[in-house]
Amino acid sequence: MKKRSVLLVISLLYCTFLQLLVELPQMHQAQVSQVEPSVSGIWSKVIRIEKTSSVSASSSSLSNSQVSQKLDIAYKLFGIFPLKTGEVEVMSPMSLIPGGQSIGVTLQTKGVMVVGQAPVVDKNGKNSFPAKDAGIQVGDILLKIENQDVKTDQEVSNAIDAAGKQKGTATVLFKHQDQMVEKVVTPIYCVETGRYRMGLFVRDEAAGVGTLSFINPANNLYGALGHVITDADTNQKIEVYNGKVIASTIYAIEKGKRGHPGEKIGSFVPNSSFSGTIEKNTMTGIFGKMNGQVENPYFKEAIPVGWESDVKVGPAKIYTVIKGEKIEEFTVNIDRVMHNRTDSKNMIIRVTDPRLLEVTGGIIQGMSGSPIVQDGKLIGAVTHVFVNDAQRGYGVFIQNMINDSSMPGKQEAA
Structure with missing residues (x-):
């Protein structure tokens, strides 16, 4: 019996080690002060991270930031036995204004999509x-x-x-x-x-309500939604021909419950104080140029971007609208951070704010794009809700949205 228990413990440790090995980031983006990825917990005593080489990168013509680097790293067991290799991209300092505004989205497809046979x-x-x-x-x-x-x-x-x-x-x-x-x-x-x-049913446009994630005050570029817009019937990505975002107002909430995600119910504001183009529809959201007045009462100025290396398990805040056009601040907890994912599910978040839980039941449709701020840095945006647990959902790293937006910020190696 004792021998079986020992074998069980060893098996569990081995499986945990293998899971950790898979989750160690192959591509890591960080600020100058946090160049090397960290290993937390007991594994920090076992796994060492070593820099194997570096390549200087010239300043981007799109940004006036300082020279950056690309670094090759190696994960080693006890600092001796190689486990895995990776790459670190040192990111230029960047600041964005968090969103939180409720937006109405209209999108015209590039061509006409077939959605059914008749x-x-x-x-x-x-x-x-x-x-x-x-x-x-x-x-x-x-x-x-x-x-x-x-x-x-x-x-x-x-x-x-x-x-x-x-x-x-x-x-x-x-x-x-x-x-x-x-x-x-x-x-x-x-x-x-x-x-x-x-004999076809076809569709040439899509419309809905979501949340603005950020605005770059330097050039008025914005990001929103945190995930791709797909056709309601085919679930395929919509190729953008034309589109715009404007302010929307929320007049009702359908509360989420197990097996049935809730929803913000809203309408477009006729005389919107802002409007934006939709130039890209990507895995991590929609992007374009914003015109007009966009304000968040919690952030009068831009705040630093938190790269993947800044995101940690623990408390954070999200900003979203649950009534009218008023942005409110709510508490959440980041339960898990997932590296090496290329989709819009990079972290698991859990709503802890009593009022938000009372009003919405947790994360609901229309909340996608709500900015996530941790330790004074914009780190991501809400993207999805767990169907069987409305209190929890996914978030995307803000760095992934920045990368997909083609926004200046990353220095490419010369």
Whole structure:
């Protein structure tokens, strides 16, 4: 029995060690004062981190920060046995103004997205699927019909009807899983509508409510949402053709509960004090240029950015709107920090604020993008809620949002 217990303890320690080894960051971004990643707890006595080489990097033409470096590092057991290698990028000092404002988002797709199939009933009462038969699938992006660009559902409908009347076929150029494809569709005359159709449901825009994450006062670039905008039916990323963000007001809260995420219910503000373009829709949020007056009463000036190396388990604060347009401050706890993830789930956060728990039940839809501040630094943004535990959710590192925004801040090696 004693031997079995010892083996069990050894197995648990070994599994924990393997998990730690996997989570040690291969790519690490840090400020000059925190160049090397740290190992916490008992493992700090066992694993040593050594700098193996460094490369100077010239100052970026987009930033007036000082010269930076790229460092190669090695993780070693007891400082002797190599375990893993990694790289550290020394980041330029940077400050941003945390957001928290409720925003309305409208997005027009680049092309027209296929979101469903619909039968076309011909004069004999037969159901046909012309587009499906030609190889067009749900999730494909229609770009051109008969060599003419299509940007709206009405343009698609008109182009197919015209082609059907003129020659009985339509050449359709579309994007399928990052591949450009051209197919010939034979539209069917629909007795019910009196038009030629190809049997598709399509969508050319998306809209919703979210939260502004930050603004760069140096150039008015902003970041919001903390995650990619996808189509509601296909769950595919929306390619941006045009879009904007404006202020929104929250007039009701649907409280979250186990198995059913809550939601902010709001509407766009007609005479918004600010508006912004949407130039990028990425894994870590939307980005663009902001115009007008954007204010956060808690931050009159920009605060330092906290890179991945600054984020730690412990208390933090988030800023969001739960009524009207008023930004409020709420307490949360960062329960876990996850390195090496390239998506928007870099940390697990837990709502600890009694009032926020009372009003919303925790993290709810529409809260995505709410800035996370720890130790006076902007470290991330709220991104997702746990479906079975509304009190907890995910957050993204602010550095990942900055990287995706192409915002000046990182010095590339010469």
